[in-house]
Structure formats: C-alpha cells, structure tokens
Amino acid sequence: MTSPLSLPVRPTPVLFTAIYIIAVSIGAFAGGLWASLGIGGALLMSAIIWRAKRQTPRFDKTLALFTVSSLGVAALLNFHSSSPAVSWHMVLQQATIMLPLLLWFSPDVVESVDDPNFFTRVALAAFIGALALGVEFALGAPLLHLVKGSSVSITQYNRGVSYLAVMAMPLIAFLWIRGWRRELIVFIVILFAPFSMTESRATKVAFLLGLAVVGVSAFFPRLTKWALVATLFALLAFPFAVTGVYRFHHDWLNHLPPSWYSRVEIWDYMSYRIFDRPWLGWGMGTSRLLPYDQPDGPTYHYIVTSAGHPHNSILHLWVELGIPGVALGLIFALLMLQKASRFPKPIVPFAFGAWTAALSVSLVAYNFWDDSLFSLFALTALAFKLLAKQTESSSFLPDGRRGVRHHASLSPSTSAIE
Numbered sequence: 001m002t003s004p005l006s007l008p009v010r011p012t013p014v015l016f017t018a019i020y021i022i023a024v025s026i027g028a029f030a031g032g033l034w035a036s037l038g039i040g041g042a043l044l045m046s047a048i049i050w051r052a053k054r055q056t057p058r059f060d061k062t063l064a065l066f067t068v069s070s071l072g073v074a075a076l077l078n079f080h081s082s083s084p085a086v087s088w089h090m091v092l093q094q095a096t097i098m099l100p101l102l103l104w105f106s107p108d109v110v111e112s113v114d115d116p117n118f119f120t121r122v123a124l125a126a127f128i129g130a131l132a133l134g135v136e137f138a139l140g141a142p143l144l145h146l147v148k149g150s151s152v153s154i155t156q157y158n159r160g161v162s163y164l165a166v167m168a169m170p171l172i173a174f175l176w177i178r179g180w181r182r183e184l185i186v187f188i189v190i191l192f193a194p195f196s197m198t199e200s201r202a203t204k205v206a207f208l209l210g211l212a213v214v215g216v217s218a219f220f221p222r223l224t225k226w227a228l229v230a231t232l233f234a235l236l237a238f239p240f241a242v243t244g245v246y247r248f249h250h251d252w253l254n255h256l257p258p259s260w261y262s263r264v265e266i267w268d269y270m271s272y273r274i275f276d277r278p279w280l281g282w283g284m285g286t287s288r289l290l291p292y293d294q295p296d297g298p299t300y301h302y303i304v305t306s307a308g309h310p311h312n313s314i315l316h317l318w319v320e321l322g323i324p325g326v327a328l329g330l331i332f333a334l335l336m337l338q339k340a341s342r343f344p345k346p347i348v349p350f351a352f353g354a355w356t357a358a359l360s361v362s363l364v365a366y367n368f369w370d371d372s373l374f375s376l377f378a379l380t381a382l383a384f385k386l387l388a389k390q391t392e393s394s395s396f397l398p399d400g401r402r403g404v405r406h407h408a409s410l411s412p413s414t415s416a417i418e
Contacts, residue, residue: 012048015041016113023379024167025129029136029161030195031372038375039096044101049108057106066335067098070328074284077321081283089367090285097371101378110385119387120176126164127173127190128297131162134193158200162365163376165195165207166357169214170383173350175327177391201260202365210312210333210357217349224352225341232333235363237315239271246296262302263311263364268297269303270310274319281322288318309369313362316369333359336381343388351384 019041027033048056072196074091081087083108103109136143141154148156168191174186195207245252245267253261269292273282282290292306310316317325333355340351357375 005070010043011117012109012112012197015045015048015120017115017121020118020379021125024122024126024171025132026162028129028160028164029157031157031161031163033160033372034163034375034379035097035371038104038378039100039371042100042109042378045109045113046103046106049106049112050165051373053108054342055140057103057108058102059102060105061109062335064102064107066332067102070332071098072093073133073324073328074321076278077324078283080280081286083283083286083289086285086289087283090224091264092233094284094369097374101374102368104378104382105385107183108292110382110389114389116390119171119178119310119383119390122383123171123174123187126168127187128369129232130164130190133157134197135192135291137194137197140149153199155199157198159366159372160202161198162200162203162361163372165203165210166354166361166376167380167383168207169210169354169357169381172214173384174387175345176350177346177387186333199259199363200365201257202361208418209360213356216269217352221341221345221348221352224349225337228337228352228356229334232330232337232359238267238312238314239274239318242267243271249321250299264291265300265303266307266311267315269300270307270312270315270319272296274315277322278318279322281325284320286329287316287319309367311364311366313359316367336377339381340384343384344391347388347391354380354384 019037023034023037026123027037031368049057071094074087074094078084078087078091086196136157137154141157142153144154144156172184172188175187195203198204213224213228242264246264253264256264270287272289272295273287287310288308289304290306292300292303297303309317313329314326317329322329337352337355340355341348345353358380362368362373
C-alpha cells in the first residue's frame with residue numbers, strides 16, 4: 001500500500017537536489033544567490049511537507065533553542081546600543097534569516113529529501129560549475145563583463161567561489177566513501193582551477209586549510225578535534241594581537257597585498273572600538289557606523305572611511321554584542337564541531353575540514369550577518385547530515401553494490417569521535 005506521504009512529498013527530493021545543483025553551479029558565479037536558495041528553499045520545502053502532513057514541520061530542538069536564545073540576547077543588548085533603531089532593524093532582519101533556515105534541520109525535511117542519487121548529481125554539477133568558472137577566470141571574465149560591464153572587477157566572483165570551497169567538502173567526502181578515487185582526484189584538480197585563479201585569498205586559505213585538517217584528522221581525529229577547540233579559544237586574543245602587530249611591528253604589513261593590508265587596518269580600529277565598550281558592545285549592526293580615526297587613523301594607507309563590517313567574525317560579534325556575542329559565537333562553533341564529531345567515522349575528517357573552511361572564510365572575508373553566509377552554513381551542514389544518514393543506511397555503496405558493506409568503517413555501529 002502506498003504511503004499517504006509518497007505522492008504529495010514526491011517533488012521534494014527533486015526540488016532539494018535542484019537547490020543544491022543551482023548553488024554549486026550558478027551559485028559559484030553569483031554567491032548572493034545562496035541566500036535565496038537557502039531561505040526560499042527552506043520555506044518552500046517546509047510548505048510542501050506541511051501540505052502533505054497537515055502539521056508544522058518539527059524543529060531540531062537544540063538548534064531552535066540556540067537560535068531563539070541568540071535573538072533574545074541580541075534584542076536585550078539593543079537597550080545598550082549606540083544606535084537602537086539600527087540594532088532593532090538588524091535583529092528583525094536576522095530573525096527572518098535564521099528562523100527559516102532552521103526548517104532545513106527538521107526531521108521531516110531530512111526524511112523527505114533522501115535520494116541515493118543526490119550526491120552524484122550535485123558532485124557532477126559542482127564539477128561543471130568549477131570547470132566553467134575556471135574557464136571564465138582563464139579568459140579574463142568575459143561573461144562577467146558582458147553581463148555587468150567591462151569596468152566590473154573579477155572580485156565579483158569572490159563570494160561564490162568561497163562558498164564552493166566550503167560546500168566541496170561533503171562532496172569530496174561522498175566520492176571518498178563511495179570509493180571513486182580517480183573521480184575524486186579529477187574533482188579536486190578541477191576545483192583547484194578556479195581556486196588558484198580567484199582574487200580571493202580567503203578562498204585559497206580556507207580550502208587548503210580544510211584539506212589539511214581532513215588529512216590530519218583521518219589519522220588523529222581526537223587530537224584534531226581538541227586542536228580545533230584550542231584554536232577557537234586562541235582566537236579570542238585576536239584584537240590584542242592585531243593591535244600589537246600594528247603598533248609594534250608595523251613593518252610586517254609591507255609584505256602583505258593591499259587587500260590584506262587594508263583588512264589589518266580595519267581590524268586595528270575595530271579592536272580599539274572593542275576596548276572602548278568590551279562588555280556589552282555597541283549594538284547589533286552598528287560596526288559600520290563606528291569611527292575609524294582613533295587612535296591610528298592618521299597612519300592608515302587604505303582606510304579613509306568607516307568599513308562596512310569588520311571582515312572578521314570574532315571582531316564582529318565582540319564589537320557589536322560584547323562578551324555575550326563572543327560567548328554565543330563560541331557556543332555555535334563548538335556545537336557545530338560536536339555535531340561533526342558525532343558523524344560516522346568515515347565522514348568525521350571531512351566534516352572537520354568543512355568546519356575549518358567555514359571558520360576561515362568567516363574570519364577574513366564577509367559580513368557575519370550576511371544571509372548568503374548563513375545559508376552556506378545551513379546547506380553544508382545539511383549535506384553532511386544527509387550523507388551520514390545514507391552512509392548508515394547503505395543508500396549508496398562503492399561500485400554501486402547494495403546490501404553488502406564495503407568495509408567496516410561504513411558500519412552504523414562505528415563510533416563517533418568523543
């Protein structure tokens with residue numbers, strides 16, 4: 001007898017796969033598209049499931065509690081904000097981003113989208129997207145200039161290629177677990193084409209660090225986990241370190257490219273704004289309004305006005321939300337790391353690599369409150385969750401064989417990294 005859910009929910013695997021295919025192909029060219037795919041896709045998928053089940057999709061209780069608590073803390077801090085109107089607008093904006101993205105982690109969604117061919121199709125789309133982007137870079141970005149004009153910089157592609165570097169990790173994990181070694185090598189080589197030619201050094205650093213962590217954690221998973229935890233807490237010294245370097249080792253900056261030099265200047269003055277109001281911050285969304293000229297402004301080479309954001313997630317959370325913001329950021333990162341460590345053993349190294357790549361991108365590149373960045377986090381985490389589910393249930397096996405375990409590490413009884 002056909003399940004009452006089978007007919008109405010049937011479109012969901014197709015829609016789900018299409019969202020990821022668009023993200024890793026067209027989204028590699030247009031990073032802002034990830035926001036629409038992440039938020040709009042979550043709402044659409046949940047609406048389909050709600051229509052089928054006639055009930056609201058269930059939430060992941062841990063993530064829901066953390067999200068609601070974070071928004072509540074930010075709202076309370078608004079009463080201390082230097083620009084309350086800006087902060088209240090920002091809290092409401094973040095609610096419209098974070099709450100829909102929670103829907104991706106509903107058990108109903110995960111159950112409805114499971115498709116054994118999902119990763120094969122998405123990996124192929126990522127291969128095509130990376131290849132096309134590599135050709136675009138090699139030819140001098142003719143498509144970009146055709147669409148947006150000859151004066152547009154190739155840095156327009158930075159966001160999309162950065163996001164592809166993070167999303168590549170669950171796809172690499174799939175190819176490895178499936179046993180497709182030659183395909184995996186070709187996939188990584190093709191990824192290196194756009195990654196090596198992009199203007200985004202953040203992408204290069206994130207992908208290489210991610211791969212390095214995958215390699216190390218394959219042999220030393222527990223040690224890697226605790227090293228990542230230690231690194232996370234060491235980052236709390238960042239504002240003190242950057243101001244110290246700028247003040248006492250300024251000549252080091254001469255070895256940096258202009259984009260990184262200017263970033264250090266942003267980090268320098270944002271750190272001093274943290275020192276001005278370290279406990280409760282200046283208010284959500286206010287970092288772009290903070291003065292840049294004291295104390296080192298007259299010595300800056302590139303920063304002549306306040307930056308749009310701190311270009312560093314630690315500084316961003318601290319300068320706007322104070323110590324509570326830093327605590328929330330640490331809890332979120334540790335929660336994601338703990339969830340990554342509980343995946344089946346073959347997946348854990350790749351999940352650690354994705355965690356590292358995502359952290360790296362957030363530390364040097366984009367506005368932390370960006371809707372496309374949060375969509376990247378959600379879609380990457382969900383891809384790993386689906387990969388874990390398929391690995392444990394043998395939805396795919398090496399060489400296409402069903403019903404026989406390829407090796408012991410694919411067994412559902414494999415222990416996670418505690």
